[in-house]
Amino acid sequence: MDKIVICDDDKDIVRALQIYLSNRNYELLCAYTGREALDFVKKGDVSLVLLDIMMPEMDGITALRAIREKSNVPVILITAKSEDADKVLGLDVGADDYITKPFNPIEVLARVRSQLRRYNKLGGSEDSNKKEVLSCGGVTLDDRTKQVTMDGEEVSLTPTEYEILKFLMSHPKQVFSPRQIYSEVWKDTPIGSEGTVAVHIRHLREKLEIEPSDPRHFKVVWGQGYKFE
DSSP states (O other): OEEEEEEOSOHHHHHHHHHHHTTSSEEEEEESSHHHHHHHHHHSOOOEEEEESSOSSSOHHHHHHHHHHHOOOOEEEEEETTOHHHHHHHHHHTOOEEEEESOOHHHHHHHHHHHHHHHHHHHSOOOTTOOOEEEETTEEEETTTTEEEETTEEEOOOHHHHHHHHHHHTSTTOOBOHHHHHHHHHOSOOTTOHHHHHHHHHHHHHHHOSSTTSOSSEEEETTTEEEEO
16 A cells, blocks of 8 residues: 655645545555654655645755655655745755645646556566666666666666656657656646756756766757657
8 A cells, every 4th residue: 555645734735635535545644744744754665745845844845855865755746836936946856746736636646646656666576577678878777676777886766767767768869858758757748847857857967977067868959859868
């Protein structure tokens, strides 16, 4: 059973999200400060965190930074429409996605399922007879073990980063627009997806490029999109 942490200082929002996610095979853990959410992650076995940005004691961005020091568990930010700058900062710090208040229950379920699908796939077992190793220019992705290495050194990726890398490495030198990447990885309608994809590509460059400012793998084709070489 997947454990989902719902963290917001507004108890009505926590209750609403509980209702949206009820009747599913989820164990729902409620937190009302960033510190409480972080404590749940530290205990382990958490599959997803829904994390508000504006909270007392420890805000969501601070909690997210601390979570990323401990875990690659998917984090979906809970944001207000007026918090565009915070959305970008959250993605920059390591969030996987965000949902905006007021919530659309269908969107909440879709984003939660999408993140859990990638997380469970990343940690799950594969058919032992299926060999899936992608390698290019020192970067190797082994889809059997869900391990990524750079020049032989293991690199820790979030589930979203892993799926973007796998998608691009599976189609070397082929150019994909941010909308195409978002549709493939998030399995969702790519509305306003350009910034989200760009942040994750930048994270991949920082982790897998010797010189992120002069990448040799993650190339931009101006006006068209991204490709992996």
